[in-house]
């Protein structure tokens with residue numbers, strides 16, 4: 249039997265090992281390969297690390313990979329202290345195997361001996377790491393000995409965000425504000441859904457609560473496809489903050505509306521529900537397939553267009569939504585890979601693309617028409633500063649401030665009258681009900 253096949257056979261024979269191997273590989277795909285964590289769990293993922301895994305092992309893989317990335321700062325710090333000579337070069341997945349094992353030993357309810365033994369076996373299975381099984385064993389045993397110390401460090405929050413991002417958030421939100429945001433990123437977020445109608449009824453049926461903005465927040469962790477109303481298209485998953493920008497457009501039946509960055513379609517669904525004629529535009533044909541499937545489940549309609557928004561041409565629209573591609577730092581609770589995979593230069597590049605989209609949208613907005621620009625970013629360059637620059641460049645546009653009369657909580661409205669949420673809003677003793685994604689949205693109107 250060739251060596252690789254023999255390794256696979258051994259892995260398959262050892263309970264728990266396939267999940268540990270998959271988790272280490274996915275952590276590597278994210279940290280080194282720059283893949284998005286949620287995409288690693290998609291059936292279309294390349295490489296697919298989950299092929300042949302039992303559903304139970306997929307769930308365990310997800311839990312190990314998610315906690316590893318959520319807690320990456322303190323885990324790396326602990327491993328740095330324990331690896332006296334640092335990580336050996338050319339050691340393949342060694343770092344990711346150690347990260348996955350450390351996540352289990354510090355933050356998951358895995359038995360110590362199982363987590364250590366499986367990490368050692370995983371190390372031995374791979375030719376590049378085989379020589380380091382003794383190191384792995386020693387490091388992880390020492391981690392268990394010093395666990396209280398590392399858990400105290402984790403509780404202090406000191407390593408919970410990459411320093412460059414923590415520094416940015418301190419500048420934008422102050423010391424206490426940044427700390428509160430980072431602390432919220434350590435919590436698993438609740439699942440919010442937008443309902444077509446009857447939020448109270450759906451909250452009761454789905455064991456949730458109706459939030460002040462009308463979204464329903466679920467307490468359950470049951471897979472969504474198994475929940476009442478999913479297959480009937482009565483609701484869709486959408487964070488409570490993500491549900492606000494489309495509302496600010498207040499679209500009406502028969503208006504022509506452009507959703508400029510539409511896929512996978514959460515906001516398109518909201519716009520379509522108002523019976524406006526919606527053009528759902530996105531550069532990604534793949535992601536638009538998801539949008540089409542989502543709208544079909546919800547029995548809603550939009551015209552789909554695959555195009556680059558920055559050069560899109562059409563007759564002017566009554567209303568335009570730009571849910572621009574962004575650093576997504578406001579979604580770090582849901583996507584704990586975001587802080588560790590973004591780089592400072594990404595924000596600059598994305599801000600330039602957002603400015604181009606705004607410029608194109610300005611040309612496509614009718615006189616008297618509305619334009620809502622939003623991002624799920626905490627970075628002022630992708631929000632407040634972007635809009636300030638747009639208004640300077642486009643004197644024919646003015647801001648129409650967001651108001652509490654529209655059902656937007658006062659704490660969500662900044663001094664300029666724009667929407668600004670941060671994850672630490674809506675604190676709750678019950679972690680299953682706390683927080684909201686970080687979002688920015690501004691509503692602009694073109695002079696008639």
Ligand SMILES: C[S@@+](CC[C@H](N)C(=O)[O-])C[C@H]1O[C@@H](n2cnc3c(N)ncnc32)[C@H](O)[C@@H]1O
Pocket residue numbers: 508509510511512513514515516529530531532535555556557558571572573574
């Ligand atoms: C934040 S996501 C949109 C989420 C969507 N509005 C929703 O609510 O489900 C940003 C989208 O912008 C798309 N995108 C990125 N660059 C683009 C471009 N130049 N033109 C059009 N779409 C683009 C991406 O493919 C992605 O689907």
